Amino acid sequence: MTTLLFTRDHEWIRRDSADSTDGTIGITHYAQDQLGDIVFIELPEVGRAVVKGEEFAVIESVKAASEVYAPASGTIAAVNPALADSPALVNESAEADGWLIRLTLANPAELDGLFDADGYQAYLAELG
Amino acid sequence: MSDSDTPTGTPAGADLTDTPLTGLHRALGGRLVPFAGYAMPLQYDDGPVRGILAEHHHTRTAAGLFDVSHMGQAILTGRGVAGWLERLVPADLSELRAGRMRYTQLTTEDGGIRDDLMVARPTPHALDDWGDDALFLVVNAATKEDDFAHIAGALAGQAQLTPLPARALIALQGPQAAAVLARIAPAVAEMRFMEWRALALDGIGAWISRSGYTGEDGFEISVAADEAETVARRLLAEPEVAPIGLGARDTLRLEAGLCLYGQDIDRTISPVEAGLAWSIGRRRRREGGFPGAERILGELSDGAPRRRIGLLPEGRQPVRAGQTVEAGGQPVGRVTSGGFGPSVGRPVAMALVDAAAARTGTPLSVTGRSRAVDASVADLPFVPPRYHRG
DSSP states (O other): OOEEEEOTTSEEEEESSTTOSEEEEEEOHHHHHHHOSEEEEEOOOTTOEEOTTOEEEEEEESSOEEEEEOSSOEEEEEEOGGGTTOTTHHHHOTTTTTOOEEEEESOGGGGTTOBOHHHHHHHHHHHO | OEESSOTTOSOOOTTSBOOTTHHHHHHTTEEEEEETTEEEEEEEOSSSSOSHHHHHHHHHHSEEEEEOTTSEEEEEESTTHHHHHHTTOSSOOTTOOTTEEEEEEEEOTTSOEEEEEEEEEOOTTSOTTTOSSEEEEEEOTTTHHHHHHHHHHHSTTSSEEEEOTTEEEEEEESTTHHHHHHHHOGGGGGOOTTBEEEEEETTEEEEEESOOSSSSSEEEEEEEGGGHHHHHHHHHTSTTEEEOOHHHHHHHHHHTTOOOBTTTBOTTSOTTTTTOGGGSOHHHHHHOOSTTHHHHHHHHHHOOSEEEEEEEESSSOOOOTTOEEEETTEEEEEEEEEEEETTTTEEEEEEEEEGGGOSTTOEEEEEOSSSEEEEEEEOSOSSOOOOOOO
């Protein structure tokens, strides 16, 4: 069963199952709304290793640049090819077509403690 | 994910001052953020024109309404008032005719810029309370207290500065602004760029200048605070007009090559370095008599060591204020404003660089967050101004 988890920094990671080591990662709808109109996304090279908490992408909106952090350690397996020409896809579909990277996880246990969908919604409610 | 260079990422808190239009911004879906101590709309999330890009394009194609009530308005009165203000600014104010406005700077003793401001000489009898020998000033929000103290301190009791905190300021900008405003006050059709008039808007007294901060034709409208929402709603009722936030205000002024105080100009940057020599009066160049005249007149005759330039980064990634500009691997300056230019469809920036690196077309690079971005010196503004010069 697909699992979808969320970080406090407003990234999401989706896997086909709870023990899968292949995750698709993006930013949340809330995050894209906070950023506003996105005009450029700097994505990592495929094959690069990242550690949990490391910056792996920069999203430039009209108003600011924002870093995106890896929710877990691993190796970049793919980047979303559509974002080079259409960075606004993240505004339109942050949690589906606007995915950023696919990551091969080094240690899926690093995801323990992330929010599930309900937990993330409660966290957003706390933020106001 | 985290914002790294926006000053406006947190919700407006309770310690912020409201403008007379803050309630209206909330009602219109404005995303309020702290700005210079005020709760101001970054962008609007409701209505047909929502988000910085849409608000930017709307202003360039129709008309945008901006709340700029946070800016400092004041009246300067007294005999020979222009001469007193000339002690603080390099503009020629003695030849400023009634009904005209002029852009100038309060300079420091070292020839830097304390603030930039607009100075208008009202038409005769426009300000019955103030007499005819009066000037109307508009200064920046973050600097207004300091500016007013500085100006009052220089008047030596010979002239009087009266801040006007109970007035609001509304800007109406864009190619349809004149047609819209003329429906309410037909006389505005006769005004040219940088003209100033006292007119009635549906019976409400307003001080109107044909000016703005977008590069478009438009007006800045000063009204009593308690009339501001009535005037704003009247303008917003016209089909061409949408409310516009601070985000688009910044992209519009950057494309127009206009300076933002605290970024493109500050106490270390002279008006000559900033490319504002056009605002220094001919008589003032001969006579001096303003703070920092030695440096500023020296730079006028010998050239300034640094120049404000337009910068076009290659590719799609914007460069941002504070990033280092290099030529041939050597640092030559820094980006002072940078972002995406919605109307030019690419990143645009302004930078302060050594004069040797300032010629149009010079290849430069900007040290971005993870790699260098190639860029070249470009003429300002990035979009042609559409001021109504008549």
